[in-house]
Amino acid sequence: MPAVLQAVLTVLHPLNLLLISIGVTAGIGVGALPGLTATMAIALLVPFTFGMNVVHALVLLGGIYCGAIYGGSYAAILINTPGTPAAIATTFDGFALARKGHAYRAIVVATIASAIGGLVGVFFLLFLSPPLARASLRFGPPEFFWLTVFGLTIIATISPKSTVKGLIGGAVGLLIGTIGIAPIEGNVRFAFGTVALQNGITLIPALIGLFCLPEILDMIGSRYHRETAIPYRSQRHMLRRVWRLMARKPWLLLRSSVIGTVIGIVPGAGANIAGMVSYNEAVRVSKTPEKFGHGAIDGITASEAANNAGVAGSLVPLLTLGIPGAPPAAVLLGALLLKGMRPGAELFTVHAAVTYTFMFSLVIANIVLLPLGLMLGRAASKVVSGLPITLLAPLVFFLSVIGSFSIQNNVADVYVMLALGVVGYIGRRAGFQPGPIVLGLILGAMCEQGLVQSILMGRAAGTPLAIFFTRPISLVLIALTVVSAAWPMLARMRQRHTPAVAAAHTHPIVEEKRDA
Amino acid sequence: MRRDRVAAAILFCAGLFGWAEAQRYGTLSRLFPQVVAVALMLLSLILLLQSLTAGARRAAVAYRAQRAAGERPDARGVILALLVIVAWTLLLELLGFWTTSVLAFALLVYVLRAPDQRAATVWKTIFAGVLLVTLFVLLFRITLRVPLPEGLFW
Secondary structure, eight states: OHHHHHHHHHHTSHHHHHHHHHHHHHHHHHHHSTTOOHHHHHHHHGGGGTTSOHHHHHHHHHHHHHHHHHHHHHHHHHHSSOSSGGGHHHHHHHHHHHHTTOHHHHHHHHHHHHHHHHHHHHHHHHHHHHHHHHHHTTOOHHHHHHHHHHHHTHHHHHOSSOHHHHHHHHHHHHHHHTOEEOTTTOOEESOTTOHHHHTOOOHHHHHHHHHHHHHHHHHHHTTTTOSBSSOOOOOTTHHHHHHHHHHTOHHHHHHHHHHHHHHHHSTTTHHHHHHHHHHHHHHHHOSOGGGTTSSOHHHHHHHHHHHHHHHHHHHHHHHHHSOOSSHHHHHHHHHHHHTTOOSSHHHHHTTHHHHHHHHHHHHHHHHHHHHHHHHHHHHHHHHHHHSBHHHHHHHHHHHHHHHHHHHHTOHHHHHHHHHHHHHHHHHHHTTOOHHHHHHHHHHHHHHHHHHHHHHHHHHHHTOTTGGGTSSHHHHHHHHHHHHHHHHHHHHHHHHHTSHHHHHHHHOHHHHHHHHO | OHHHHHHHHHHHHHHHHHHHHHTTSOHHHHHHHHHHHHHHHHHHHHHHHHHHSHHHHHHHHHHHHHHHHSOOOOHHHHHHHHHHHHHHHHHHHHHOHHHHHHHHHHHHHHHHSOTTOOHHHHHHHHHHHHHHHHHHHHIIIIISOOOOOOOSOO
16 A cells, blocks of 8 residues: 555656656657557657656656557547547547537547546556456457457448448458468468568558548549538537536446456457447447437547557556557557566566556546647647648648658558558448458458467367357357347347338438438 | 449459469468458349349439539549659659658649639648648658658658
């Protein structure tokens, strides 16, 4: 207990509060730029902590991590491009709301949800770390396989107009994900002798290409019809109005935060998947699922609460077992080791004061995120809304190029971004959305590895397929998968029996108005 | 709808190609891509069948009516912008990141200008763009230490 008390006092020191605020601000700045991820934000800023003492370094890096994951929502809302992969699900409703002139409203929702999600995640980190970390280690290849299959069922939710097109998009994403070296035998697949493709398709350039370039080309195509990409409507007392709306659904916030934390704890899953799964669950449970994808604040809440809760979640296995739950946590592991702190029991005994200071600094970071996020978000939404398309479209493309390049300092990534962007634009004109493709791309590698490793494990045990259906966690995930896959179909059948809703769904003009 | 039929045909061919190409790899390396390729082919066939039904034909008629009544995208502008964007990407290493970006940015602003827009407004937009590009290049090169391609110029 003295260590905890000491940690609380340390974190409240003005210098630490300042460092947390600087970290959150820097994180928001980097996360908001398409292509610059939370991992990159921490990696870029780690060298600045070399000369600092361990407490100052950790509180700064914790602030950067929280800020960067939240900052990804800005680009998702304002230009329909997730600033970080964790914000993919935020684009579904965030940009739709921005196009209606409510960009700042979407940012306020994202800010509140991120802060609350982050705080719930830290609660788990503080009080439930050891048992949760042990549970996460029970995930083997079959569980990872079923987790990804469960993740893929989200396609049915994010493609309400045509499930077949959504599934095709998912399959295309999975196929693109197989480009490069095979995870087990090491064959180079679908590279066609190109060195750049041997390492596979990097997620971020693919993400920028599929989300960003089609949006730029759409902006250009519509520039005679609208002056700016998104209009801006000022509303007074926005924070109070949004909070009243969100406070009516405390379960949505809590459920999304818990989903984010739990998925964040599973090593390899991370905030990217957490946001998607949480969004899917929000749609499944909602009484008005038809509003999702058209600017529903519940969609933004679900995605943002989950991805920021995933920050603390990813630190649970890191601090207790030394296994990073997500790539940014892996960079943090490096920073911990540099400071002579070895994750595990030692962190909670020898270095308990420092460890708890780090954990409490995340509480402060999530609290600080609220005023800082609202302030920066208001400025960002005003600036982007004020830019004419003739300036915004080239600027967004420039940021896409620089963001894709900086991932690996490789021009090949820019080519990948461009190629997938053109494919994404043509696909969009034909009714294929980028969400399912990206989902397939994200989950593909984990799905394949889980499948092949499980088969090898099964062969060794003499029962190649039984391994998929005999482990308790796998059975739970199979049940969740069946429910998640069947739910949208059941919901649609139920809607067809409700005359008013059925009419709204089948009448093309109503559908178009809802899109507008 | 016709575009669905075309998409289904292209995607079926992509699936078939993926399946055939994967035949060359080892058993464990080809398992996953082939399963996905078969799924893609099956889904493409379902899309094709859906596009041939009477419901799809009605939807196509409604869609065409909607398009005729609504906004039409500026196809010429999109193609020109795409050409500039492709040139921008291909010349990055040759000319240098800053030089290519400034040139392409200015060209894109010029291509996207409205026919009745005043020259002064276009120049102002180009100037703002060049300033922003320069600021971002400096931020990435100096603060974030990203080695952007220098090429012939900078």
